[in-house]
Amino acid sequence: MNTKINFAGIxxxxxxxxxxxxxxxxxxxSQFFDLSKLGAVITKGTSLKPRSxxxxxxxxETSSGMxxxxxxxxxxxxxxxxYDLPFLRKYDTAIIVNACGSTIxxxxxxxxxxxxxxxxxxxxxxxxxxxxxxxxxFGNTYEGVKQVTSEVRKxxxxxxxxKLTPNVTDIxxxxxxVEDAGADGVSLINxxxxxxxxxxxxxxxxxxxxxxxxxxxxxxxxxxxxYQVAQAVNIPILGMGGIVNGEDAIEFMLAGANxxxxxxxxxxxxxxxxxxxxxxxxxxxxxxxxxxNEIVGKVEMN
Amino acid sequence: MAKKExxxxxxxxxxxxxxxxxxxxxxEIVKDAKPGHFIQVRVSEQVEPFxxxxxxIYNMDKENxxxxxxxxxxxxxxxxxxxxxIGTKIDLLGPLGNREFRYDNFNxxxxxxxxxxxxPLYELAKSAKKDDKNVNIYLGFRSKEFVVLExxxxxxxxxxxxxxxxxxxxxxxxxxxxxxKDIDEGKVDSIYxxxxxxxxxxxxxxxxxxxxxCQLSLEERMGCxxxxxxxxxxxxxxxxxxxxxxxxxxxxxxxxxxxxVEI
Numbered sequence: 001m002n003t004k005i006n007f008a009g010i011x012x013x014x015x016x017x018x019x020x021x022x023x024x025x026x027x028x029x030s031q032f033f034d035l036s037k038l039g040a041v042i043t044k045g046t047s048l049k050p051r052s053x054x055x056x057x058x059x060x061e062t063s064s065g066m067x068x069x070x071x072x073x074x075x076x077x078x079x080x081x082x083y084d085l086p087f088l089r090k091y092d093t094a095i096i097v098n099a100c101g102s103t104i105x106x107x108x109x110x111x112x113x114x115x116x117x118x119x120x121x122x123x124x125x126x127x128x129x130x131x132x133x134x135x136x137x138f139g140n141t142y143e144g145v146k147q148v149t150s151e152v153r154k155x156x157x158x159x160x161x162x163k164l165t166p167n168v169t170d171i172x173x174x175x176x177x178v179e180d181a182g183a184d185g186v187s188l189i190n191x192x193x194x195x196x197x198x199x200x201x202x203x204x205x206x207x208x209x210x211x212x213x214x215x216x217x218x219x220x221x222x223x224x225x226x227y228q229v230a231q232a233v234n235i236p237i238l239g240m241g242g243i244v245n246g247e248d249a250i251e252f253m254l255a256g257a258n259x260x261x262x263x264x265x266x267x268x269x270x271x272x273x274x275x276x277x278x279x280x281x282x283x284x285x286x287x288x289x290x291x292x293n294e295i296v297g298k299v300e301m302n
Numbered sequence: 303m304a305k306k307e308x309x310x311x312x313x314x315x316x317x318x319x320x321x322x323x324x325x326x327x328x329x330e331i332v333k334d335a336k337p338g339h340f341i342q343v344r345v346s347e348q349v350e351p352f353x354x355x356x357x358x359i360y361n362m363d364k365e366n367x368x369x370x371x372x373x374x375x376x377x378x379x380x381x382x383x384x385x386x387x388i389g390t391k392i393d394l395l396g397p398l399g400n401r402e403f404r405y406d407n408f409n410x411x412x413x414x415x416x417x418x419x420x421x422p423l424y425e426l427a428k429s430a431k432k433d434d435k436n437v438n439i440y441l442g443f444r445s446k447e448f449v450v451l452e453x454x455x456x457x458x459x460x461x462x463x464x465x466x467x468x469x470x471x472x473x474x475x476x477x478x479x480x481x482x483k484d485i486d487e488g489k490v491d492s493i494y495x496x497x498x499x500x501x502x503x504x505x506x507x508x509x510x511x512x513x514x515x516c517q518l519s520l521e522e523r524m525g526c527x528x529x530x531x532x533x534x535x536x537x538x539x540x541x542x543x544x545x546x547x548x549x550x551x552x553x554x555x556x557x558x559x560x561x562x563v564e565i
Binding site: 021022023024028029031032044052053054055056057058059060061062063064065066068070073205215216244264266267268269270271 | 303304305306344349350351352353354379393395522523524525526527528529530531532533534535536541545546547548
């Protein structure tokens with residue numbers, strides 16, 4: 001049975017990765033399992049300079065999911081390179097850095113630095129809904145996505161994946177912008193913008209009022225969008241949004257995802273990613289599938 | 303080192319209409335747990351309710367691997383937990399938190415708690431008493447009907463003070479009044495507090511004014527409980543309003559020095 005894949009030029013031992021912002025830089029969950037079992041670790045959104053994030057409350061639970069408005073708190077790329085990268089490199093897994101910025105110049109400067117580091121790829125974050133400048137502001141138009149991605153492409157030789165926001169009218173056209181700008185892959189979906197109100201206080205629970213919705217609640221939206229993007233582009237797709245087990249992962253792969261990410265699913269059980277790998281293998285055995293790549297895009301529409 | 307453990311529920315007691323004590327066999331977690339640590343409890347095997355519930359450790363019996371937690375039923379998660387039957391396995395993640403209550407360098411400890419914040423203070427008081435510390439306990443409740451664990455705390459206290467805000471039971475007023483008196487009489491080397499925010503703020507202010515080392519056990523809405531999601535932020539003291547910096551309760555706490563947080 002082959003579970004190995006090559007995603008956008010990145011060799012992975014299996015299609016299971018962990019989503020940005022749900023796995024830190026790997027240290028915390030390494031106390032539960034060997035990170036070498038993962039196809040890849042996608043780091044917390046990392047910026048050129050440290051960011052302190054939004055005011056609390058930053059998270060709250062919703063039906064089969066949660067809202068977050070962390071605001072891209074991170075220690076900056078210099079700190080990552082010095083302290084977190086050497087730690088992650090001890091494991092036999094691909095390292096993909098989620099890169100975020102407020103301006104095109106910031107994205108470019110950051111990716112110039114990332115290009116010099118011992119990492120396997122970059123996931124360009126054009127989709128965080130919780131910061132005032134950059135990110136989703138670029139990510140919700142064809143022109144914005146194409147412009148940032150093209151500028152970054154000029155300075156980045158490593159595999160470039162662009163992470164898309166679902167908070168758009170036509171996700172397929174946005175994915176097309178990624179492909180047209182010369183990126184190697186696309187990942188989706190980031191969180192859906194949401195809000196929860198405390199009815200006693202008559203105020204939103206999150207200090208930032210709105211936040212990004214994740215968890216199983218968003219899975220059907222994510223599967224639909226992965227399918228739509230798969231019809232529109234030829235670059236590989238990293239699918240995510242509410243995956244908590246092997247069955248969920250298979251759904252995304254059938255819809256057209258070449259690889260998948262576990263996001264909020266990590267919070268309910270540190271072993272969700274490991275169990276998902278087992279679940280995919282179980283499905284392969286059940287249907288006598290020799291190569292995991294054979295599952296991708298095999299949905300037969302009615 | 304945190305672990306995931308399927309702990310058997312071996313006892314359950316309803317202390318008040320909405321307050322439950324659960325007793326579990328969790329030898330792996332108890333082995334490494336210290337006073338002040340907390341546990342992330344998965345209440346459903348499904349994805350609804352979605353997140354784990356952070357609950358503090360009330361009491362441990364290390365020899366027998368017994369873990370006890372007390373919680374208030376506040377929503378659907380804690381309601382499900384309160385209805386678990388004896389013999390069922392509960393999915394726990396713990397012990398969590400990187401800084402527990404610390405008392406090695408002090409001899410005269412003042413332990414102050416309010417309302418449902420008193421629960422994590424029991425293991426602290428018990429453990430400090432066992433280590434031959436002088437432990438004075440001050441507990442405050444709104445009124446008589448909310449008073450819990452009076453006998454339990456009495457047993458692990460050298461001096462015990464109980465107050466109700468309305469005077470319907472024990473001493474009338476706030477527990478902090480009695481703590482302040484004892485500080486002024488030189489009876490207190492360090493303070494340990496857990497409770498509602500107004501109480502914590504008052505204790506923090508008092509401790510800073512009197513220059514007494516003080517540790518606060520904090521709460522904030524939490525996602526993962528292990529330090530990856532960065533949800534449970536609490537402002538670092540002394541960082542500017544327009545450029546604040548944050549600790550995270552699950553990772554830097556849950557027990558903080560009073561001087562290092564703005565609550």
